[in-house]
Amino acid sequence: MGFSSLLAMLLIGAIAGWLSGKIMEGRGFGLIGNIIVGVVGAFLAGLIFPALGFAVGGGLVSSIIFATIGAIILLFLIGLVKRG
Structure with a gap:
């Protein structure tokens, strides 16, 4: 994995984290937390969807x-774990 693909993955994850924080209001983790959730969510989507x-x-x-x-799936799962 080259630097440019890593940078693209981080950028896509940051946008996805921001969007998921807006969609799942009240379940976000702030700007930096949502970016991390977005990156992990992008990785999760890369495993699940194929x-x-x-x-x-x-x-x-x-x-x-x-x-x-x-990222929305990840935020939902984190919400379930926090409640339980």
């Missing part, structure tokens, strides 16, 4: 959408 048969396709917008969905 296993389910969904392809991310090429492009920035589709990557952001899938990473945002992964």
Whole structure:
């Protein structure tokens, strides 16, 4: 993995974390926490969606959408763990 792909993953994760924090109001962790959740959510989406048969396709917008969905799933799971 080169520097440019790592930078792109961090940028996509940051955008996804910000979007997921806006979508899941009240479950965010602040700006830095949401960026971390977005990066982890992007990684989670990269593992889950191909296993389910969904392809991310090429492009920035589709990557952001899938990473945002992964971050929302992660925020939901963290919310469940915090309650229990």
